[in-house]
Amino acid sequence: xxxxxxxxxxxxxxxxxxxxxxxxxxxxxxxxxxxxxxxxxxxxxxxxxxxxxxxxxxxxxxxxxxxxxxxxxxxxxxxxxxxxxxxxxxxxxxxxxxxxxxxxxxxxxxxxxx
Amino acid sequence: xxxxxxxxxxxxxxxxxxxxxxxxxxxxxxxxxxxxxxxxxxxxxxxxxxxxxxxxxxxxxxxxxxxxxxxxxxxxxxxxxxxxxxxxxxxxxxxxxxxxxxxxxxxxxxxxxxx
Numbered sequence: 239x240x241x242x243x244x245x246x247x248x249x250x251x252x253x254x255x256x257x258x259x260x261x262x263x264x265x266x267x268x269x270x271x272x273x274x275x276x277x278x279x280x281x282x283x284x285x286x287x288x289x290x291x292x293x294x295x296x297x298x299x300x301x302x303x304x305x306x307x308x309x310x311x312x313x314x315x316x317x318x319x320x321x322x323x324x325x326x327x328x329x330x331x332x333x334x335x336x337x338x339x340x341x342x343x344x345x346x347x348x349x350x351x352x
Numbered sequence: 353x354x355x356x357x358x359x360x361x362x363x364x365x366x367x368x369x370x371x372x373x374x375x376x377x378x379x380x381x382x383x384x385x386x387x388x389x390x391x392x393x394x395x396x397x398x399x400x401x402x403x404x405x406x407x408x409x410x411x412x413x414x415x416x417x418x419x420x421x422x423x424x425x426x427x428x429x430x431x432x433x434x435x436x437x438x439x440x441x442x443x444x445x446x447x448x449x450x451x452x453x454x455x456x457x458x459x460x461x462x463x464x465x466x467x
Contacts, residue, residue, distance in 0.1 A: 242396075271454070278361070280443065280459035296454070328397065330455075341389075341455055343397035 241265075244329050244344035251351050257316040259347050261329030268334035270312035271341070274298065275326040284327075287312055288334055319351045354379045356446050358458035365434045366466055372419075373429045373461050375444030383449030386420070386427045391441040391460075400442070403427065405449075434465045 245260035263270065269288050273281040283296030285304040293304050301323060305313045312331075316323055329344040355378045365371035377386070388400040403411045403420050410418050415435075419428045431438055444458040 273457075278459060280358075281455075281457040283454060283456075286454055330397075340399045340402070345396050 242329055242331055242342050242344040244327075244347050246347050247345060249347055249349045251316075251319050251349065253320060253351055255316075255319045255351075257319045257349070257351075259314040259316075259327055259329075259349070261312045261314070261331075261344055262310050263312075263331040263342070264310065265331060265342065266309065267331035267342075268309070269332045270306065271330040271332075272296075272302075272304065272312065272314045273328040273330065275328055275346070281328065284314065316349075319349075321351050323349065324351045325349060354381070354384075354446055354448065354456050356444050356456055356458040358442075358444055358461050360461045361459070362462045362464070364464040364466055365431075367434055367436060369434055370430060370432045371434055371463065373431075373442050373444075373463065375427045375429070375458055377425050377427065377444070377446050379425070379446065379448070381448050385447050385449065386418075387445040387447070387455070388416070388418070388427075388429045389443045389445060389457075390438075391443065392437075392439070397443070401429070431463075436465050436467060439463060439465045 242263045251257050271286040272284040287293045287306040303315045327347045330341045332341040333339045357376045384405045386403045390400045391397045401413045401416050415432045417430045441460045443460045445455045
């Protein structure tokens with residue numbers, strides 16, 4: 239069974255903390271993505287990566303960075319967490335070839351910054 | 353820039369009935385793909401159905417079918433014989449052909465199936 243696994247389901251952090259959200263996929267997918275999901279706003283792309291050590295900014299990269307040292311792992315980093323980063327974070331992966339390929343999603347991390 | 357619009361934030365339907373979720377999109381591309389994803393409460397997002405823009409025939413997956421109107425840039429999802437397990441957020445998504453795989457999502461429609 240294919241899997242995208244996010245390290246935490248729920249996370250509570252304090253303002254100013256450095257936060258790491260981890261995502262691992264076991265499908266040997268080239269593409270990996272981090273989305274933020276907020277009620278009424280849908281999914282917004284933060285960053286994506288189409289290869290190891292490669293990254294591209296999405297629509298809302300401010301306040302975030304990413305790391306992809308290994309093909310199967312894509313990390314989202316909040317350098318200094320703020321309350322407006324309280325949200326649901328979704329990781330996804332897909333094959334590079336063929337834009338019509340299915341994206342597979344993790345279960346999401348609900349982050350609360352207090 | 354491509355945009356995806358879902359005009360129905362919430363919908364409800366009685367079990368066993370049919371419901372249609374609307375989606376429109378805006379693009380100048382001729383080669384692209386459209387998807388409907390389902391996100392059940394507290395569960396992972398999964399693909400429901402996909403449509404290639406160059407195919408005129410509407411995609412069908414069991415009880416799920418689409419009405420793809422390319423000229424109108426419309427891509428609605430029809431769910432027949434609705435079941436309680438269809439209760440979920442539904443997201444319409446778009447991707448340009450030949451791109452690296454960056455999906456553009458609508459804001460979602462929350463569907464409730466009532467017994």
